[in-house]
Amino acid sequence: GDSVTQMEGPVTLSEEAFLTINCTYTATGYPSLFWYVQYPGEGLQLLLKATKADDKGSNKGFEATYRKETTSFHLEKGSVQVSDSAVYFCALFHSGNTGKLIFGQGTTLQVKP
Amino acid sequence: SQTIHQWPATLVQPVGSPLSLECTVEGTSNPNLYWYRQAAGRGLQLLFYSVGIGQISSEVPQNLSASRPQDRQFILSSKKLLLSDSGFYLCAWSPDRVNEQFFGPGTRLTVL
Numbered sequence: 001g002d003s004v005t006q007m008e009g010p011v012t013l014s015e016e017a018f019l020t021i022n023c024t025y026t027a028t029g030y031p032s033l034f035w036y037v038q039y040p041g042e043g044l045q046l047l048l049k050a051t052k053a054d055d056k057g058s059n060k061g062f063e064a065t066y067r068k069e070t071t072s073f074h075l076e077k078g079s080v081q082v083s084d085s086a087v088y089f090c091a092l093f094h095s096g097n098t099g100k101l102i103f104g105q106g107t108t109l110q111v112k113p
Numbered sequence: 114s115q116t117i118h119q120w121p122a123t124l125v126q127p128v129g130s131p132l133s134l135e136c137t138v139e140g141t142s143n144p145n146l147y148w149y150r151q152a153a154g155r156g157l158q159l160l161f162y163s164v165g166i167g168q169i170s171s172e173v174p175q176n177l178s179a180s181r182p183q184d185r186q187f188i189l190s191s192k193k194l195l196l197s198d199s200g201f202y203l204c205a206w207s208p209d210r211v212n213e214q215f216f217g218p219g220t221r222l223t224v225l
Binding site for chain 1: 156157162172203213214215216218
């Protein structure tokens, strides 16, 4: 079945460092891909999305490119801030999943000043 | 614009007691609705989803149940809580099956 695998956390970075959180997926066909962010004690917020191969989603300085050849959707940010500290979830949506999002396990990011 | 509400925000319940968590969506009609559970330090587990009033699909066998008495209301219930029911419960909605889901603020449930 469809699945999403994220890099293990936690990831600890200093402010202004470059961020990469790896995400790979297994799915048939052409799923839509998402990154969600969860700040402490809150629900999930959609960060960015891509719906077809080679699409680049971007928001708040974060970017991710849908790479079908490597089945990946890695999240990147050039310069992280303390306020970016949160849990990041990669997810895929496939029309064959009767409306379900398949989530990765989440990666905790901690940014230190 | 659309908004999603959940209540209560936090709840502490003894083992064996009943549970009722409520989720409502405003500003849209006939949304798809979802209940997720997030155990401490773990990812999200889809519990139930609904594509319309009275239509509930269960993803995992458990002592929880869900109901959708109105178009924009989704309720998660239990007759007798277990310790393992503790977690963060998230409700989500989507306008249709091909779009992203939008999440509520969540309910933190602690079963003692």
